[in-house]
Amino acid sequence: MSRDVVLLSIESSCDETAAAVVKNGREVLSNVIYSQIALHTEFGGVVPEIASRKHIEKINQVIEQALSDAGMTLADLDGIAVTYGPGLVGALLVGVSEAKAISFATGLPLIGIHHIEGHISANYIENKDLEPPFVCLVASGGHSHLVVVKDYGEYEIIGRTRDDAAGEAFDKVARAIGLGYPGGPKVDKLSKEGNPDAISFPRAKVDENEYDFSFSGLKSAVLNYLNACQMKGEEVNRADVAASFQKAVIDVLVEHSMHAVKEFGYDKFAIAGGVASNSSLRKAFEERCAAEGIQFYHPSPIYCTDNAAMIGAAGYYEYVKGVRSGYDLNAVPGLKLGER
Amino acid sequence: MKILGIDSSGLVASVAVAEDGVLLGEYTTNYKKTHSQTLLPMLDELKKMIELDLTTVDAIAISSGPGSFTGLRIGSATAKGLGLALQKPLVEVPTLEGLAYNLCTSKALVCPIMDARRNQVYTGVYEFSEKPFGATEGELTYDLKVVLSQRAVDVRDLLQELERLDRQVIFLGDGVAVYRELICRECNVPFAFAPAHLNAQRAGSVAALAQQYYAQGKMVSAAAHQPEYLRKSQAEREKEERAGRG
Numbered sequence: 380m381s382r383d384v385v386l387l388s389i390e391s392s393c394d395e396t397a398a399a400v401v402k403n404g405r406e407v408l409s410n411v412i413y414s415q416i417a418l419h420t421e422f423g424g425v426v427p428e429i430a431s432r433k434h435i436e437k438i439n440q441v442i443e444q445a446l447s448d449a450g451m452t453l454a455d456l457d458g459i460a461v462t463y464g465p466g467l468v469g470a471l472l473v474g475v476s477e478a479k480a481i482s483f484a485t486g487l488p489l490i491g492i493h494h495i496e497g498h499i500s501a502n503y504i505e506n507k508d509l510e511p512p513f514v515c516l517v518a519s520g521g522h523s524h525l526v527v528v529k530d531y532g533e534y535e536i537i538g539r540t541r542d543d544a545a546g547e548a549f550d551k552v553a554r555a556i557g558l559g560y561p562g563g564p565k566v567d568k569l570s571k572e573g574n575p576d577a578i579s580f581p582r583a584k585v586d587e588n589e590y591d592f593s594f595s596g597l598k599s600a601v602l603n604y605l606n607a608c609q610m611k612g613e614e615v616n617r618a619d620v621a622a623s624f625q626k627a628v629i630d631v632l633v634e635h636s637m638h639a640v641k642e643f644g645y646d647k648f649a650i651a652g653g654v655a656s657n658s659s660l661r662k663a664f665e666e667r668c669a670a671e672g673i674q675f676y677h678p679s680p681i682y683c684t685d686n687a688a689m690i691g692a693a694g695y696y697e698y699v700k701g702v703r704s705g706y707d708l709n710a711v712p713g714l715k716l717g718e719r
Numbered sequence: 720m721k722i723l724g725i726d727s728s729g730l731v732a733s734v735a736v737a738e739d740g741v742l743l744g745e746y747t748t749n750y751k752k753t754h755s756q757t758l759l760p761m762l763d764e765l766k767k768m769i770e771l772d773l774t775t776v777d778a779i780a781i782s783s784g785p786g787s788f789t790g791l792r793i794g795s796a797t798a799k800g801l802g803l804a805l806q807k808p809l810v811e812v813p814t815l816e817g818l819a820y821n822l823c824t825s826k827a828l829v830c831p832i833m834d835a836r837r838n839q840v841y842t843g844v845y846e847f848s849e850k851p852f853g854a855t856e857g858e859l860t861y862d863l864k865v866v867l868s869q870r871a872v873d874v875r876d877l878l879q880e881l882e883r884l885d886r887q888v889i890f891l892g893d894g895v896a897v898y899r900e901l902i903c904r905e906c907n908v909p910f911a912f913a914p915a916h917l918n919a920q921r922a923g924s925v926a927a928l929a930q931q932y933y934a935q936g937k938m939v940s941a942a943a944h945q946p947e948y949l950r951k952s953q954a955e956r957e958k959e960e961r962a963g964r965g
Contacts (some may be wrong), residue, residue, distance in 0.1 A: 421958075428788060428952035432945070435792050439799050439942035453804055469789050472755055473796045479759045480800025484773055706759040 384457045384698055387481075388691035389442065391434045391474030392466025392494045393521070394418075394425045398442040399687035400449035400456070404695025405503050409448035410681070410688040413437045424550065431469035438477050444686070453485050460694025463491040464714025465521070471710035487517050490694045491704040494685075495522060495716050496532070498651040500696070501682040501689035509649065509676050514640045516632060518660075519652035520561070525590050525639055526716065528649075531696035534717045537639060538590025545628055548594040548652045552601050552624050556617045562639055566711075567657050568623045573618030575626035578604060582631050590635055597627055606683035629663045636664070640673055650677040656680035720933060723776045723801070724926030725762075727754040727794035728814040729833055729893050734762045734920035736771060737930060744769045745923040752857025754793045762797075775804055778938060780929030782920060783811035784832060784947035785841040785869065791946040802941025809944045810929040810937060815869045817925040818892055819845040821917045823861040827887040827909075832894030835871050840894045841949060842877050843869035844884065863928065871949050873899045875905065880906045891918040 383402055388399040396417040400408040415433045419425045446452060461478035462473060475491070482489035499515045516522040523545045525538030532649060543551070546563055552630025558569065580600050585591035601624050608615045640648050648668060654660060655677055668675035682689055702719075723737040732754045746761045766773070781798035784791050791814075802809050818831035823845060825951035833841040844867035852860035867880060874894070881888055890902060891913035902910065912918065932938075951959075 398850070422954055426952060426954040429954060431788070431792060432948070432952070435795055436945045438796065439803050442803060443942065469792065472789060473792055476755060476758075476793045477800040477803075480797045481804045483759055483763060484801050484804035653958035706763050707756045709753060709755045 384456060384695055385451070386458050386460050386694045386698065387442070387445065387453070387456050387480050388460040388687040388694055389474045390462045390497065390685055390687040390690050391470050392462045392464070392469060393428045393685055393687040394527035396434050396437045397685060397687035398445035398553050399691050400445055400451055401691025401695065404500070404692045405507060407504055407688045407691070408451070409445045410686055411441050411445045411448065412684070412686050413441050416561060423554060423560050425467070427467045428468055429711060430467060431473060434470055434473040436654050438473055441628045442477070453481065453487065454691070456487055457490040458490055458698055460490045460492050460690050460695070460697070461689050462494045462497060463708055464493065465710060466494055466713035468710050468712040471712065475708055475710050481709060483706060489704045489708065490556055490697050490700070490702055491708050492693050493714055493716055495524060496534070496693045497651070497689040499526060499528060500693035501523045501651055501686070502649045502676050503692045504682055504688060505679060506676045509647065511712050512645055513649055513676070514636065514643060514645050515649045515651055516656035517635045517652045518545040518632060518650070520544060520550060522652060524593070528641055532700060536716055538588060538592065538635060539700060540592040540594060541585055542595035543627070544592055545592070545594060545632065546652070548598050548628060549654070551598050552621070555602055555605055556620055563653060563657060566625055567659065569618050569621040570659060573616065573620070573622030575622040577616065577619035578623040580623055580627040582627055590639055592631060592635065594628065597624070611691070620693065623660055629660050632660065633663050633667055637667055637671060637684065645678065646672070647674045651678060651683065653684050656683040661712040720777050720930060721775055721776055722780050722810070722926045722929050724780040724922035724929060725758070725798055726782035726814070726920040726922045726925050727758050727790045728782045728784060729790060730918055731920045732757045732761060733920055733922035734758065734765055735926045736765065736769060736776070737923065737926035742923050742927070743749060743771070743948055745921065747921055749919065755763065755792055758793060758797055768883065776805060776807060778808050778810050778929065778933050779938045780810040780812055780925050781814060781944065782814045782817050782922070782925050782943070784814055785835070785871065785949040786814050788859055788948060791948070795943065795944060795946050799941045807941070808938035809941050810932050811939055811944060812925045812929050812932065813869055813947065814920065815841065815843040815846065816863060817928055819843070819919055820863060820924040820928045821891065821921060823847050823863065825889055827889050827911070828866060828881070830888050830890050831892040832874065832876070832877070832890055832898065833892045834894045834897045838872050838873055839871045840877065840898065841869065841871050842894070843867055844881070844888070869949065874901060878902070878906050885906070888912055893919065
């Protein structure tokens with residue numbers, strides 16, 4: 380057994396300021412998240428400049444808390460992993476600049492990490508038996524990707540959204556039925572009181588790529604339904620709308636994912652990203668995977684939302700491969716998975 | 720006392736190390752690359768050139784705003800990271816004071832102007848007075864006095880203020896390139912523009928001025944520091960405008 384590798388990891392790509400200390404990519408020694416959601420709620424979504432300002436205000440406290448929760452100082456670490464894309468450029472730059480300065484001052488190696496690689500790697504934290512290859516669905520407010528994880532740090536994106544991300548559709552529908560931001564958890568909660576078969580919303584297929592997603596048509600269908608009800612003076616059952624919409628999203632995510640797992644011949648499937656904490660989505664995947672004899676993996680909700688522990692998990696596997704970033708590491712808002 | 724200075728508030732990226740009365744090194748670039756790509760490699764180069772042992776630095780001086788929001792944060796996050804790792808305090812030097820300090824021997828008023836877009840400049844008006852320094856008789860130092868505190872204003876409003884002050888003034892900063900013609904046309908007091916080597920942000924000035932502030936005990940913890948933007952975010956401004964109309 381080689382010696383332990385302990386990384387400090389930093390994540391600031393959107394509206395969470397987060398830092399963690401992770402050992403050997405699987406053992407979380409601390410995981411601190413400062414969420415800004417309340418700040419952005421009144422604007423109906425994340426305001427990049429406000430997010431960036433909050434990151435710079437909070438980042439040292441969050442890092443110091445992560446070190447102290449882990450009972451460590453910088454001297455106990457082997458490296459620093461930081462999200463450098465994709466995300467909001469101003470927000471990313473806070474974490475990247477901070478991580479580079481700490482790396483420079485301590486001599487600790489720096490490893491730039493892809494945000495989605497982090498989300499996928501969140502699955503390694505609680506599933507000690509999970510190893511590539513497997514298929515992973517990453518669904519969040521900014522991303523909807525179907526990814527074949529060939530090996531640690533080796534990815535092939537086989538499907539992506541053509542328009543809205545899954546979480547984005549949740550946010551927009553939530554706004555339309557007056558639930559507010561963030562939409563995911565609110566729709567999930569209200570859906571429990573509604574009938575998922577009450578309204579028939581479309582399940583979009585994308586002709587050119589059977590694994591791609593499209594959620595803008597579904598979103599429009601919901602808006603049209605709400606308009607039609609208003610025109611006719613009919614009262615809208617918001618719980619039925621939420622449940623029926625959510626079912627339509629989940630059906631598409633499940634069908635595409637299961638199709639990919641079978642086509643590529645894998646027996647393991649994982650979900651990641653903020654939408655992966657949706658309770659109905661998890662249940663649907665659990666049932667379907669059990670019926671198909673597929674091993675199903677998912678992170679706890681705390682590792683589904685943006686967090687730094689997942690960056691530490693991904694960082695470990697890049698670290699052992701010898702990946703290092705220079706002091707000229709820049710934030711790359713449109714960074715592609717698997718590229719450096 | 721050894722101070723590491725950083726300024727990435729505008730077009731210039733600059734790092735410097737000053738020890739007591741000596742500027743050990745300064746590295747300044749004014750080039751199209753983002754500060755994120757240049758600032759730390761420059762600091763790394765400077766460190767090697769002057770064989771700097773970072774643990775001997777007493778404080779990190781940061782040009783703390785106003786300026787480009789993103790530029791300020793790149794500098795601030797760098798300073799905060801250094802402060803956290805080295806367990807050293809930060810000295811916040813307002814960007815306009817750092818700029819003005821380029822001309823600290825001036826008898827005229829010093830007026831840095833930074834292009835703030837939306838027809839405004841970030842500006843302030845400063846003057847320097849000589850006061851006795853140290854134990855040696857006859858030795859003087861230059862004391863910065865704020866005549867007009869830093870603000871974002873229309874350049875014409877600034878010119879009116881200067882007319883009211885009725886003194887000779889030296890302009891500097893990236894706003895000069897943008898408003899030179901207007902100043903030449905409408906400035907009603909004697910004026911000059913600072914020469915090329917003194918007219919932009921320099922971390923050497925930030926570090927030198929920070930030595931005074933450090934001696935006065937004006938430090939903040941790395942955790943507490945955040946930039947002074949002088950302006951709210953666009954989303955907040957628009958929200959306030961809507962509320963004002965409503």
